[in-house]
Amino acid sequence: MAEADLDALVAIDAATPPPSWSREAFAHELSVAQSRPCVLEDGRRRVVGFLVWWRVLDEAHLQNVAVSGACRRAGHGRWLVRALLIAAARAGARRVLLEVRADNAAARSLYAATGFADVGRRRRYYADGEDAVLMARAAPRLGARAAFGGPRWAVAGRMRP
Numbered sequence: 435m436a437e438a439d440l441d442a443l444v445a446i447d448a449a450t451p452p453p454s455w456s457r458e459a460f461a462h463e464l465s466v467a468q469s470r471p472c473v474l475e476d477g478r479r480r481v482v483g484f485l486v487w488w489r490v491l492d493e494a495h496l497q498n499v500a501v502s503g504a505c506r507r508a509g510h511g512r513w514l515v516r517a518l519l520i521a522a523a524r525a526g527a528r529r530v531l532l533e534v535r536a537d538n539a540a541a542r543s544l545y546a547a548t549g550f551a552d553v554g555r556r557r558r559y560y561a562d563g564e565d566a567v568l569m570a571r572a573a574p575r576l577g578a579r580a581a582f583g584g585p586r587w588a589v590a591g592r593m594r595p
């Protein structure tokens with residue numbers, strides 16, 4: 435993720451209400467030492483998705499992930515979460531954690547499909563009164579990298595090391 439990506443990231447994030455991050459919030463991630471942003475591009479170098487996670491001690495925290503509306507259900511979300519899992523394992527994280535709106539069926543299904551389980555709930559966590567569901571899984575063993583397949587068409591991921 436770089437300054438040049440910001441417009442695309444805000445557009446992707448804003449396309450699914452409620453938008454979660456402003457331009458300033460994305461820009462802030464570029465300056466946070468523990469932030470590990472990843473941008474997914476298609477074969478024409480258009481940004482089609484992003485994922486931001488934080489390394490916190492021996493844990494990885496998924497902060498935000500989204501795929502462009504026109505590109506969903508093509509495996510990109512799964513690719514991004516797998517990229518997170520591999521990167522977290524490489525960084526020495528033992529556990530990967532996230533929180534998700536209870537009413538976000540697509541994201542909860544994506545996380546369940548990538549090995550996360552519900553581990554808690556924060557009542558009325560979001561501004562509109564919706565609950566947050568806490569999900570977690572162990573970081574994969576590094577040998578699991580072999581299972582890291584890409585989406586069906588040409589993409590390139592850029593993740594800050």
Ligand SMILES: CC(C)(COP(=O)(O)OP(=O)(O)OC[C@H]1O[C@@H](n2cnc3c(N)ncnc32)[C@H](O)[C@@H]1OP(=O)(O)O)[C@@H](O)C(=O)NCCC(=O)NCCS
Nearest residue numbers: 450499500501506507508509510511512540541543544547
């Ligand atoms: C959640 C999101 C990132 C998924 O991205 P995606 O590229 O469409 O996901 P994938 O194609 O990789 O799907 C992987 C799995 O997730 C689940 N999934 C994805 N979208 C789904 C939907 N609309 N309904 C139900 N399950 C869904 C399925 O289990 C799917 O596996 P399958 O295709 O074999 O059935 C995308 O819907 C999105 O950007 N949503 C808006 C932002 C958001 O809510 N982010 C989460 C913040 S916590």
